[in-house]
Each structure stands twice: as C-alpha cells, then as structure tokens.
Amino acid sequence: MSETTxxxxxxxxxATTEASSCxxxxxxxxxxxxxxxxxxxxxxxxxxxxxxxxxxxxxxxLTKLDGVTDVAVDLATGKVTVDSTRPLxxxxxxxxxxxxxxxxxxxxxx
Numbered sequence: 001m002s003e004t005t006x007x008x009x010x011x012x013x014x015a016t017t018e019a020s021s022c023x024x025x026x027x028x029x030x031x032x033x034x035x036x037x038x039x040x041x042x043x044x045x046x047x048x049x050x051x052x053x054x055x056x057x058x059x060x061x062l063t064k065l066d067g068v069t070d071v072a073v074d075l076a077t078g079k080v081t082v083d084s085t086r087p088l089x090x091x092x093x094x095x096x097x098x099x100x101x102x103x104x105x106x107x108x109x110x
Contacts, residue, residue: 040088042088042107044108045078046058046078052075058097062080062097062100065084065093067085080097
C-alpha cells in the first residue's frame with residue numbers, strides 16, 4: 001500500500017517595517033519583530049481511512065477547526081498530524097473526524 005500525505009496551508013500575512021537612515025541607537029530606527037513561539041503540533045490516530053478520498057475528507061473537516069494551519073495524513077499508518085496556532089481540544093478533533101466519517105482512536109504521544 002502506498003503512503004499518501006496531503007498538506008493544506010492557510011494564508012498568512014507578514015508585517016513589514018520601513019527602515020530609516022537612522023542607526024537605531026536613539027530608538028527611532030526600525031526594530032526587529034519579537035520572536036514567536038512555534039505553533040503546536042498534535043498527532044492523532046484515526047481508523048477507517050483507506051484511500052485518497054478518505055484523506056481529503058479528514059483534511060477538509062480538520063481545516064475547518066479554528067486555528068488549524070496545516071494537516072498531514074499518513075494513510076498507511078492512520079496518523080494525522082495537525083499544526084495549529086493554539087492547542088486543540090480532543091473533543092473538537094473527534095467531532096471533525098466523526099463528521100468526515102472516521103473514528104478517532106486518540107492522541108499519539110510524542
């Protein structure tokens with residue numbers, strides 16, 4: 001059986017700052033953006049997926065969840081990796097998987 005991975009990414013915007021000719025030592029020059037934390041990544045075990053359509057259905061439902069930025073499904077193992085801007089509630093993930101027509105076994109611990 002071949003492995004199928006589908007990745008969906010949301011659009012993001014980046015703010016730009018205009019640099020002045022000032023060296024910045026007086027506080028009027030451009031400043032660097034503060035470092036941001038990496039987005040949470042969660043892995044879930046899902047059963048019942050057998051084909052590319054299954055992968056598409058699961059991906060579509062999970063990307064509807066608020067904060068989800070990326071979904072990758074490994075059809076061979078049934079593992080679904082979800083990147084998000086905030087932690088996801090297992091109940092929300094279970095409801096999305098159920099809506100797609102599949103069963104959430106649970107969260108896979110790293």
